[in-house]
Structure formats: structure tokens, C-alpha cells
Amino acid sequence: MMRLDDYRQVASPGAVDIILKLAERVRGRRLLHLSGGRFGAGAPEALQPLIPLLNDVGIDAAWEITGGDPVFYATSAALQDALEGGERVLDDEALGHWMEMNRINAKKIRLEADVVVVHDVQPASIVSSRPGGGRWLWRCHFDCSAPQRRAWSVFRALVEQYDGAVFPLPRFGRRLGIPQYVIQPSIDPLSEKHREMAPREVTRVLQALGVAQDRPLLVQIGLFTRAADPLGVVNAYRLVKKHHPVRLVLAGTAGDDPESYDVLAELRRAAEHDPDILVRELPPDAYLQINALQRAATVVLHKSVREGFGLGVAEAMWKGKPVIGGIAGGLTQQIVYDVTGYAVHSVEGAAFRVRHLLNNPDIAARMGAAGRELVRRQFLVTRHLTDYLALLIHLTS
Amino acid sequence: MMEAGVTAAEPFVFTGCVEVRQALQRTADDERELMDRLEEVPTESIFYHTHGYFLRHRPITTAYGNDFAAWVAVHVRDQALSERLAVVNPFEYGSLELLREELVTVVHDHLRRLRTVPRAEGGEPFHFQQSEIVEVALGTPAVTLLEFREGLASVDASAIYFHMVEARTRLGRRAGDFAEWLRSSLELPDLAERIERIDTYMTSLERVRARVLSLVDVELERRG
Numbered sequence: 325m326m327r328l329d330d331y332r333q334v335a336s337p338g339a340v341d342i343i344l345k346l347a348e349r350v351r352g353r354r355l356l357h358l359s360g361g362r363f364g365a366g367a368p369e370a371l372q373p374l375i376p377l378l379n380d381v382g383i384d385a386a387w388e389i390t391g392g393d394p395v396f397y398a399t400s401a402a403l404q405d406a407l408e409g410g411e412r413v414l415d416d417e418a419l420g421h422w423m424e425m426n427r428i429n430a431k432k433i434r435l436e437a438d439v440v441v442v443h444d445v446q447p448a449s450i451v452s453s454r455p456g457g458g459r460w461l462w463r464c465h466f467d468c469s470a471p472q473r474r475a476w477s478v479f480r481a482l483v484e485q486y487d488g489a490v491f492p493l494p495r496f497g498r499r500l501g502i503p504q505y506v507i508q509p510s511i512d513p514l515s516e517k518h519r520e521m522a523p524r525e526v527t528r529v530l531q532a533l534g535v536a537q538d539r540p541l542l543v544q545i546g547l548f549t550r551a552a553d554p555l556g557v558v559n560a561y562r563l564v565k566k567h568h569p570v571r572l573v574l575a576g577t578a579g580d581d582p583e584s585y586d587v588l589a590e591l592r593r594a595a596e597h598d599p600d601i602l603v604r605e606l607p608p609d610a611y612l613q614i615n616a617l618q619r620a621a622t623v624v625l626h627k628s629v630r631e632g633f634g635l636g637v638a639e640a641m642w643k644g645k646p647v648i649g650g651i652a653g654g655l656t657q658q659i660v661y662d663v664t665g666y667a668v669h670s671v672e673g674a675a676f677r678v679r680h681l682l683n684n685p686d687i688a689a690r691m692g693a694a695g696r697e698l699v700r701r702q703f704l705v706t707r708h709l710t711d712y713l714a715l716l717i718h719l720t721s
Numbered sequence: 722m723m724e725a726g727v728t729a730a731e732p733f734v735f736t737g738c739v740e741v742r743q744a745l746q747r748t749a750d751d752e753r754e755l756m757d758r759l760e761e762v763p764t765e766s767i768f769y770h771t772h773g774y775f776l777r778h779r780p781i782t783t784a785y786g787n788d789f790a791a792w793v794a795v796h797v798r799d800q801a802l803s804e805r806l807a808v809v810n811p812f813e814y815g816s817l818e819l820l821r822e823e824l825v826t827v828v829h830d831h832l833r834r835l836r837t838v839p840r841a842e843g844g845e846p847f848h849f850q851q852s853e854i855v856e857v858a859l860g861t862p863a864v865t866l867l868e869f870r871e872g873l874a875s876v877d878a879s880a881i882y883f884h885m886v887e888a889r890t891r892l893g894r895r896a897g898d899f900a901e902w903l904r905s906s907l908e909l910p911d912l913a914e915r916i917e918r919i920d921t922y923m924t925s926l927e928r929v930r931a932r933v934l935s936l937v938d939v940e941l942e943r944r945g
Contacts, residue, residue, distance in 0.1 A: 338859070338877030342737050345857045494744035494848035506742040506850065651843065661795060669843060702777075714739040714855040 326373065326514050328380045328709075334513045335706040343706065346713040347381035353720060354384040355712075356437035360400065360446030362389060364608070366465040367443035373512040373705045374712065381709075383716070388433045390447035392425035397446075404445040406475035407468040414475055426450040438720050441490070451485045459719045462486045465509070466632055467496045467653065487719070492633045493654050505715060508657070509633050510708035511642060511699070517611035518642055521619055529616035533604055535573055540682060543573045543621035543640075545614055548587045548605070551630035552576070553650065555587065556671050558594050558601060560627070563675035565600070568682050575604040575617055618643045623681050623688065627674050628652045638703040641665075641695030646688045648677045658703070664695035729906035732862035733898075735872050737879040738887060740776065740852040742769075749847040751840040752802060755789065756828040758849055764817035765851040771811040771820060772890050773852060775926060776882045786923050787811065789824065789847070796844025802831045810922045817890070854887060866907060866944075870937045873899075878926040885921055885929060899933060912940045 332340050355378060359367040371387050378385035399414070399422040406412040430453030442448055443463045454460055462483050468476075476498065483489060488503040497504050511518050521529075530537060542561055546552040554574045561572040574591055578584040588605065595601040606613055618624060624640035624647045631653030638658050640647050647665035649655040659665045666677040681688040701707070745766055749755040759767070770788035785791035786807045794803035805827050814820040832838060841847070859876050863869040884898035894901060896917050904913035915936050921929050 338737070338875075338879075341859060342739065342857050342877055342879070345737075345859060346739065346855070491744065494850055495748075495845060497744060497746070499746050504744040504746060506744055651845075656795065656845065667795075710739055711741075714741050717855050718741045718853060 325376050326512075328377055330514060331377075331704075331706050334700070335704060336700050339704075339706045339710070343381060343710055343713065346710065346717065347383065350713060350716045350720065351382035352384060353439070353716060354386070354437040355716060356435065356440045357385070357387045357443065358390060358433070358440065358447045358450060359387070359443040360390055362387075367463070370465075370509055370708065371443075373515065374709060377705065377709050378712065381713075383713075386437075390426060390429040390433075390450065392422075392429070395421050396425040400446040403475055403479065404466070406472040407445065407479060408466055409470045409472065411472065412475070414478070419478060423449045423452065427453055439716055442486070445479075448479070449482050451482060454485070459487045460485075461488050461490055461505070461715075461719075463490045464496060465492060467493075469496055469498055471498070490715075493657060496632075507708070507711045507715070508654070508703065509635050510703050510705045511635060511638055512705045513642060515611065517615050518639065519615070521612075521615055526616045526619050529613055530620055533575075533613060533617070535602055535604075535617070535620070536571070537620055539569050539571045539600070540622035541571050541573055541617075541620055542623050542625060542678060543575070543617050544625040544627065545617060545636055545639075546576045546626065546628070548574075548576055548578045548584045548591065550583060550587060551628055553627050553629045554591055555594075556629070557625050557627050557674070558591065559671045560625070560674035560678065561601065563672065564678045564682070567679060570622075570678075570682070571600045571602065573602045573604065573617060573621075575606055575614070577608050577610075578605055614639075615643075618645060621645050623648060623678050625674060625678075626650065626655060627668070628655065631655055634658070635703070637665075638699050641692075642699045642703075644692035644696045646681055646691035647695065648674050648681075658698075660694070660698065664691050664698055727907070728864045729902070731902070731906045732864045733869055733872070733902045733906070734862045735859045735876045735880045736883050737857040737859045737877045738776075738854045738883040739857065739879065740773070741855060742850055742852045745849040745851060747849040749849075751838045752793065752797060752799065752828055752832060753838045755793075755847060756825055756832065758847075759789075759821060759825050759828065762849050763851060764821065766849050767817050767821045767824070768891060769851045770849070771809075771824075772886050775886060775921065776879060778925075792841075792847045793839075796841040796847070797839045798844070799839045802828065802839070805831060811890070812886075812920075812922050854883070854891075856883065866903075866909070866937065866941060869903075869907075870934065870941065873930065873934060873937070878930065881926045881930050881933075885919070909940065912936060 357371055362368050375385050375387045399418040402412040426449040430450050435455055437458050440458055440460045441463050444465055484501050490505045490507050491497040492508055544557045578588050591603045595603050618640050624645045626637050626649040628650045633654035637647050637649055637655055649659050649667050651667050656667050659667050668674045747758050749758050774787050790803045790806035793799050809823055811820050860872050863872045888894040888898045900913040900917040903909045916933055919932050
């Protein structure tokens with residue numbers, strides 16, 4: 325388990341000292357996080373490094389999980405999808421069951437704390453059972469700025485029982501009668517996905533994936549969905565290939581929805597006719613493989629057309645890579661145009677910028693270095709910890 | 722005048738800072754809405770998007786100087802207005818209300834010359850925010866010029882922002898904390914005046930730190 329001192333080697337100078345000073349002011353306060361699971365992206369990925377670090381600096385931090393029966397999980401998943409804008413049918417009976425299950429969850433968890441942070445949709449209605457005392461925050465990790473109307477009217481009534489909401493970006497929220505705080509997500513630089521790797525280790529992992537390093541690598545890592553636009557990346561690669569002998573790696577996990585299978589099938593068809601297009605379906609815990617692919621890349625693409633925060637950009641920048649991203653979600657918050665990479669509107673724009681970087685390796689190197697420094701200051705878990713401590717002071721002092 | 726190494730009665734406490742950011746639930750999709758919102762948002766939001774820009778952009782000096790100019794350039798793609806907003810130096814205005822007035826005037830003057838109002842087509846709306854600063858006392862308090870130099874060299878960059886920007890603009894200490902302490906506690910008015918004159922606009926906090934350090938070094942060398 326990592327200790328805060330371990331992060332001195334990677335965090336920006338002074339960052340750990342600020343954390344220790346902030347923590348002195350709220351030492352011993354109880355901070356309870358509630359989420360729907362311990363594994364996966366979003367809340368679990370953020371909380372795994374944060375909870376031990378909060379405890380290491382003297383905060384009484386706990387992380388509890390809510391659960392229920394299959395109807396509970398299905399209803400909360402449908403509600404979250406509807407809040408993200410999907411068309412879902414939500415019946416009152418199922419919603420009532422979801423709320424009842426969270427009332428039962430409330431009885432099993434010690435909810436007394438100075439600050440309670442409830443993550444995303446699954447445990448959100450537990451606020452109805454909040455005991456007296458303590459400040460309650462709803463922490464949203466997704467974009468609910470354009471929800472299905474009925475879902476929002478149900479959910480808004482719950483969210484307004486909190487003392488505040490926390491969004492990764494201002495644009496992910498909607499009008500609410502409570503304060504809306506902004507805390508961006510982060511990456512853990514000492515995790516398997518982001519730790520340093522020797523070139524030999526990178527090569528070994530890439531060999532196991534069947535990815536040769538004899539040509540510049542264009543890499544996109546992400547879900548095989550239309551939103552991530554891997555087919556757009558293939559088209560951009562084809563424009564680049566006319567001028568540069570490059571190889572394209574599309575790696576990620578396929579969801580269990582039919583769209584993912586369709587996209588994956590289309591990509592595999594494209595790859596059948598071009599041995600330089602490598603499609604690699606990875607398991608959800610392929611952290612080392614993702615680390616190695618990002619480190620081996622010449623240019624990383626994140627050409628989504630719809631996106632959440634899109635932390636993959638920060639992940640690639642941490643490995644010193646220039647990133648070409650789409651104009652979606654939090655991508656433009658991470659890419660400083662012409663400094664750490666380029667945000668583009670089109671396939672042609674992506675191809676043009678890839679060619680620009682391949683023709684100007686000095687610019688690519690400069691952007692990679694700038695991106696790493698930006699991540700060091702703004703997207704590491706140390707900054708995330710700082711934000712939580714500042715918020716704890718703000719809410720409880 | 723005091724000699725080098727003389728102890729100040731009041732120690733200098735380096736104070737870093739962290740922002741608690743808050744979204745205001747006010748947005749602008751085009752330049753007219755930007756102007757309207759600029760007129761009505763709290764001054765804390767004007768501060769956040771102008772002076773606060775330097776705290777958030779400390780690793781990289783970008784071309785814009787404030788969030789409004791950056792949004793107009795990147796999302797509205799109106800280079801002319803972006804240039805005019807970027808040149809508004811927030812440190813030149815005696816109050817945030819005067820700064821707000823200047824920003825509104827710049828946008829108003831620009832729109833008067835246009836037939837249509839430029840929009841963030843294909844880009845993102847501007848989201849107004851504000852922040853509360855949480856102060857953090859850092860390091861060992863300094864009582865001599867040499868200790869001040871040592872502290873300044875190693876302190877987190879947010880302390881440079883706090884003492885040179887936040888203190889002057891939001892806390893009303895117009896000279897800035899460095900200059901004020903050097904003048905009143907170490908009786909070094911010339912050095913204080915030189916530090917007060919440092920231009921903190923369109924640069925990075927690290928460059929401001931380097932500039933203050935070089936002025937202090939000259940003073941230390943002069944005094945042997």
C-alpha cells in the first residue's frame with residue numbers, strides 16, 4: 325500500500341508539504357465515501373489510491389459499498405443511462421424498489437461522519453436516510469447535462485437533499501439549488517497502469533501483444549464504441565499512411581452491448597486488409613499492457629466524438645506523449661492546444677496533426693514534456709487529495 | 722537602514738493556497754451572452770477567470786492571459802476579440818468592478834462592429850466559476866533577508882501567487898506581501914519598490930519567483 329511520502333518522487337515540488345499542512349487542520353475528521361462497487365472506472369478507480377492516502381495523513385476515511393438484488397442494479401443502471409441522455413423506461417415500481425434497497429443499505433452502514441460523499445447513481449437515494457449532523461455531497465463522475473427529462477425530475481429531488489454536488493467539470497452538471505463544486509479526476513502515477521517501465525519491459529509486453537516496434541506507432545486506447553470513434557481513427561491513419569510508414573494500434577475493452585461487437589467486427593474487417601492495423605481486445609485489468617502501449621506510442625489519439633472526462637489523455641501525457649483528441653467532454657480541459665497536443669474536429673484534422681508531429685519529432689518531444697508537467701501539476705492523485713482536503717476544510721471549519 | 726542579517730520583529734510566514742472551485746450555473750454560448758453574464762456574475766468570478774488564471778496555468782504560459790480570451794479563441798474562434806481581451810491586464814485595475822467594466826466595454830465595443838454575434842458553434846459554452854481560497858502556512862517563518870531568500874526559493878509556487886496576486890487584489894494589500902514586509906519589517910524600501918514593480922501579467926509564477934530571487938540576491942550581494 326502506498327504512503328504519501330512515496331509520492332514525493334513524482335509529485336510537483338511542495339505538493340506533499342501542502343497536503344500535510346492541510347491535513348493538520350482536519351486531522352481525525354471522519355470522511356465516508358459510498359459507492360456502488362469497488363472495481364471499474366470512475367469512482368472505484370479514484371477511491372482506490374485516495375482512501376489509503378487520506379488515512380495516511382490522519383483523516384478517518386472509510387469507503388463503503390451499497391448493494392442489492394438484480395432489480396436494484398438494473399434500475400440504478402437504467403437511471404444512470406437515462407441521466408446520461410439515453411432513452412430508458414423507468415417505472416415507478418422499480419424506482420421505489422431501488423430507493424427501498426438503499427433504505428436497507430442505510431441501516432447496514434455507519435453513516436455518521438463529518439462529510440459523506442456519495443458517488444454516482446446507485447447509492448444516491450441513501451441521502452433520504454441521512455442522520456442528523458455531517459455534510460453530505462453527491463459526487464458525480466459522468467455527464468448529466470442533457471438527461472432524459474423524467475429521470476432528471478426524479479433524480480433532482482434526491483440530489484437537492486444533499487448539501488452540495490461535486491462534478492468533474494462545470495459543464496457536466498445541471499441547474500441545482502445547492503452549491504456545485506468542481507473537482508477533476510486524477511491518475512495514480514505509482515499504479516501498475518502509470519508506473520515507470522524500462523524500455524526492455526515495454527518491448528517484452530508489446531511482444532506478448534504481437535505489436536512490433538519497427539515503425540512509429542499511432543495508439544488509441546479506449547472502448548470499442550461509436551463514441552470513441554475508432555473507425556474515424558482508422559480513416560485518419562489511412563490518410564497518414566500515404567506519407568509515413570506507420571502502424572496503428574487500437575486497444576481496449578469491448579462492452580457487453582451489441583454496438584461494441586459491431587464496432588469491433590468493423591475494425592477487424594479493416595485490419596484483415598492491412599497488417600499494420602492492430603486491433604487488440606484487452607481484459608478490463610490490462611493495466612500493464614495499456615501502460616506499455618502508451619509508452620511505446622509515437623502519437624496517442626483520443627479521437628472521441630462523445631466523452632466523459634476522458635482521463636486517457638492525461639494518462640498518455642504522463643508518459644510524455646503528444647495527444648490528438650476530439651472536441652468532446654473533458655478532452656479540451658486536458659489538451660492545451662499547440663502546447664501538449666491538438667484538439668481536432670475531424671478525421672482530416674487528426675491526420676493533418678499526426679503528419680505534423682511525425683514530420684517534426686522535436687515538436688512532439690516538446691509537447692510530450694509539457695504534457696507530463698501539466699499532468700504532474702493538475703491530474704495526479706496528489707492534486708485530487710489536495711482538493712478533497714481543501715473541501716473538507718471548507719465544509720467543516 | 723538595517724544591515725543584512727538583522728532580525729525582523731515580525732517574521733514573514735510563507736502562505737500557500739488551494740482553490741475550492743465552484744460552478745456558478747451561469748453559461749455563455751455566444752459573445753453577447755458573455756457580455757451579459759460578465760455584467761451580472763459576482764466579482765469573485767471575475768477574479769477567478771482573470772487573476773486566478775495564473776494559479777491554474779502555472780506550469781505552462783499560454784497565449785491568452787485569462788479564461789475569457791482563451792474561450793473566445795478556442796471555442797468561438799474569434800481571434801480579434803481574443804486579442805483584445807488577452808491584452809486586458811487585470812493587475813492594472815484598482816478594483817474588480819473596474820476590471821469587470823473594462824471587460825464588458827471590450828466585448829461591447831467589439832460587438833458594435835459586427836453584424837452577427839459570434840457563437841461557440843462546434844465548441845463548448847463558457848461556464849462561469851468562482852473559488853474560495855484555503856490558505857496554508859508553509860515552511861519556517863523568515864526573520865532575516867537570507868532566511869526570506871531561502872524560504873522563497875523552496876516554497877510551493879502557490880505561495881508566490883498568494884503573496885503577489887491574492888494579497889494585492891482580493892485582500893487589499895496593494896503593495897503585495899513581499900514588498901510590504903521588506904519595507905516595514907526589514908526597512909528595505911528600495912528593494913520593496915523594485916519587487917512591487919514586477920509585472921506578474923502574462924508570465925508564470927516560477928518566472929515571478931526567479932525575478933524576486935534575483936532582486937534579493939542583488940541586495941544580499943551589495944550588503945556582503
